[in-house]
Amino acid sequence: MTIPEVHPRSLIKFLNKAMALAQAGGAGDDVVLRQFQSAIAVLQGDWDDLTRLLDDHSDNALLEAAELVRIHVDDMRELLDEHQTFFAAHRDRVDFLDADQEALDLVARLGTLSAEVIQAISGRADERMKAGLRVDRTDIRDFLASREVDDLATLVADLAAPSPFIVAISPMVAFDSLSEASGRVASTPPTMPPPIVLTRQPPEAILDPAEVMRDELRELDEPTTIVELTVREAWEESIARHSALLDVYSRWTELPDLSHEPGWEELEQSEVWRVSKTTIEMDI
């Protein structure tokens, strides 16, 4: 609320008088309530200003604000006293009760805070405050984090002069260094070896086991069992020969017929357990 030509110090006093005049003039209760709410708004503004100034760095501004608050608080107490009867007569209205409660709360809060601000800034801090002013690492950390670098720099601005170091350089040393540096040769990668012609060699001939087995088959001159043809002492060799035999019959024609009989031939002198009874006939 803005009231022209009224000094901020006298705002609540002014509103107090306005409320009295409104009541005497027979203005409605709502008019008086609005004037009272304006006085409360002044106090709420005081609270906002005071807490905002706690973040400011000016002790003078904070102290001035606290002293203005103290005047407003006293004026509000006076207002509440003078209109005590009026408020008592409207206890049945919720809006009057709310405003009255808010005014009392603001008076209490602002009265306490402004008194503590004035006491602290004026250097009359109580023992609890003094105890709180001991410094530890956390205080330093919080203080540094809360300040801009410009503020911190002012703490030592004219106290910390840079060292007057003037680098003493010997011309002899300088030119020796230049000579050494200019004599250095940039490193280069090693040269590549001369090219050579590679000789091509045919791959090593590897006998096809199936072809070997086919030749063995064709050289048979009497009926021969599969066991006789394929089984040898070791399992690996036996199975390799057996696989080669199967390969032969899958790849070539005109091979000896195979005659199968039911049952198995069981072997004792080999790592092979048993083989189906099959004979290679010679009548191609």
Place this chain on the structure above:
Amino acid sequence: MLVAGTLDRAQWPELDDEDFAGEVGDRLDMVGLELVGSSGKWLARPKHAPTDDIDGFEPAFALNTVELAVIAALYLHLRYLPRNANRNENGEEPSVAVEELLRGFPGYSSRFISQIVVGHLRNAGFVRRENDRLYAGPYLATLNEIEADERSQVALGSFQLRRYLKQRASELEDDHAAD
């Protein structure tokens, strides 16, 4: 030598002789410097820090705002705090972790503060770095501690006062909300 670097105090006992030191001091005085013994070193420092606003003057070595702020932080950690908090009663040299210093400058990258700024200040003799801890260099030890302590006390006192009052304002508001 004193205008080109520092002298180890243990290796220069001559400078503990009053007459000899007086003569050296007189010679330094002629070029605006003074002899100071600090942190086991003898060094020369300007008697008055030259200001940049002199026409035509361009300092060869100047400390910028961030460097001054870090010097202030180092002073608070390494000089002011040990004196005012009765620390280091075991006689250890005051030191602060690099990490702790960085917490005071949350708006800057850790690399900028810990390597560039601290590196420059180390070269200028304000700080020594051993592993991850920082120790006062000879030039930090030569700051006028009466003046610097007074400013630190005012700044820290104001900070603590406001922190306390803000806490009280918050408590009063909480009381109001509880009602």
